[in-house]
Amino acid sequence: MPHPLRQRAGRPGKRERLAAAAAEVFHRQGVEKTTIADIARAADVPVGNVYYYFKTKDELVRAAIGAHARTLDEMIAELDGLEDPADRLRAMVRGWTENRYTAAEFGCPTGTLATELDKRGDGLDGELADVMRALVDWSEQQFAQMGRSDSRELAVALIAAYQGISLLTNTFRDPELMEIEGRRLERWIDSM
The missing domain is CATH 1.10.10.60 (Homeodomain-like)
Known part of the structure; x- marks a missing residue:
């Protein structure tokens, strides 16, 4: 037993x-x-x-916020197994794109929760912001490893692009929007 x-x-x-x-x-x-x-x-x-x-x-x-943090940690651990920082960023974008049907139906899991918690005023939104900040920080590290002096701005732009396309994909219930934006983001990463 x-x-x-x-x-x-x-x-x-x-x-x-x-x-x-x-x-x-x-x-x-x-x-x-x-x-x-x-x-x-x-x-x-x-x-x-x-x-x-x-x-x-x-x-x-x-x-649930802790579950989001664990999911992010697992994703980062998997991505960190790739040698090249640009490959890590592109793989992250591909992961987002693979979840486009879920995004079309429900939006981004972290982003939609952040929006909802922001309206409550109980401080839980700050805890979720820490999870989102960890993603921005990790993305910043990737851009810095690529030799970019503007790594923070690029990281914010990347995460903002994902959050924006998640919102539009959900609003229009059109997963193809995320696929198109994913390809654009990969080209953007390649251009650096």
């Missing part, structure tokens, strides 16, 4: 599943429309168990 405090190999624990489910359901439905029961169902956890890990919906929002 496995030790009760150890999770089964290959399957995240309930807390991690709830955090990931919260991030996904908030992306698809928005924070205000999402119930704790929605998150429990998506995580395959009995709704009563949710309160053992998270006492309030705001704690679930904070956990």
Whole structure:
């Protein structure tokens, strides 16, 4: 019999599943429309168990922000396996483009959550801003490694282009817009 405090190999624990489910359901439905029961169902956890890990919906929002941070860390770790900084940036853009159908339906997971949290005034928007800042900082490092003295401005422009095209792709429900912008961004990176 496995030790009760150890999770089964290959399957995240309930807390991690709830955090990931919260991030996904908030992306698809928005924070205000999402119930704790929605998150429990998506995580395959009995709704009563949710309160053992998270006492309030705001704690679930904070956990979703943590899930966004972990996703970003995993993406960066994978991209950092590439030798060339321009290759890393292009691979990031291709990853965005691969998710164009989800963006068309729901927008950018982090960007849409940021917009929603900004209206609440409870400080959680600042926590999510730290996640977005980490992406800008990483992008800045890539441009700096490419020898660019304007690396911060280029990083902001790249992330802004992605956020903008995510919004337009979602607004027009047209995934091709993101594909077109992705190709343009890759050419832009190549031109440096």
